[in-house]
Amino acid sequence: MRMRDMTMPAPLLQRPDGSPLRVLVVDDEQMLTDLLSMALRMEGWEVRTAASGFDALNVAREFAPDAMVLDIMMPDLDGMAVLQRLRQAGDDVPVLFLTAKDSVSDRVAGLTAGGDDYVTKPFSLEEVVARLRGLMRRAGASTDTADPILRVGDLTLNEDSHEVFRGDDEIELTATEFELLRYLMRNQRRVLSKAQILDRVWNYDFGGRSSVVELYISYLRKKIDAGKEPLIHTVRGVGYMIKASQ
Numbered sequence: 001m002r003m004r005d006m007t008m009p010a011p012l013l014q015r016p017d018g019s020p021l022r023v024l025v026v027d028d029e030q031m032l033t034d035l036l037s038m039a040l041r042m043e044g045w046e047v048r049t050a051a052s053g054f055d056a057l058n059v060a061r062e063f064a065p066d067a068m069v070l071d072i073m074m075p076d077l078d079g080m081a082v083l084q085r086l087r088q089a090g091d092d093v094p095v096l097f098l099t100a101k102d103s104v105s106d107r108v109a110g111l112t113a114g115g116d117d118y119v120t121k122p123f124s125l126e127e128v129v130a131r132l133r134g135l136m137r138r139a140g141a142s143t144d145t146a147d148p149i150l151r152v153g154d155l156t157l158n159e160d161s162h163e164v165f166r167g168d169d170e171i172e173l174t175a176t177e178f179e180l181l182r183y184l185m186r187n188q189r190r191v192l193s194k195a196q197i198l199d200r201v202w203n204y205d206f207g208g209r210s211s212v213v214e215l216y217i218s219y220l221r222k223k224i225d226a227g228k229e230p231l232i233h234t235v236r237g238v239g240y241m242i243k244a245s246q
Helices: 030-041 053-063 079-088 104-112 125-138 175-186 194-202 210-224
Strands: 022-026 046-050 067-071 095-099 117-120 149-152 155-158 164-166 232-235 239-242
Touching: 022 030, 022 053, 030 046, 030 125, 046 053, 053 067, 053 079, 067 079, 067 125, 079 095, 095 125, 117 125, 149 175, 155 175, 175 194, 175 210, 175 239, 194 210, 194 239, 210 232
Parallel strands: 022 046, 022 067, 067 095, 095 117
Antiparallel strands: 149 155, 155 164, 232 239
């Protein structure tokens, strides 16, 4: 494996709020995860690793990655099963499969299961970085000249002016409602748990106070979704997600 020539850096990719992109690397070979982590951190991304399928699911819930590098062959829960559980939970995180098998049937199985792309071992670090950049750009990652306007369907939120519109109708929000909506829209099509929302919006740990999240979600629904196609969705037992219909 070789590193990309850093003399011609690619444009910095980041989250819509300007924070670093998050990538979860899942493989039971520590040397491989160390190499990948180093390469991805050189892109300015935040990286977490997991050595097993069950560990990957736990880290994904806590870390909310923007992309995953997922090995298909693992000792406890293989990559296909990990992906299946993520998709069943409503998590649409882009997944790049790592596979030692270069057969058409394995590639088709991975993509059919909901994977977004794959690379075959042995691979170059440059190829993994390039494929991840493509996946995250398509999923909504922005360059460092990010548009201050977040969009979900006909809902727009201007992070600079704090104006919110649903179609042509301006929506008045309190400061807390605005922060909650911004957090949902920055993570559109991703399920956010009540614990994550409490931590990001209210800045305190989950401690039995989930009712405040439910209350403010209901406030937002009355202002955003009343009489219109719902954008805010409840994923039972998991959390909340904002998305427009396809």
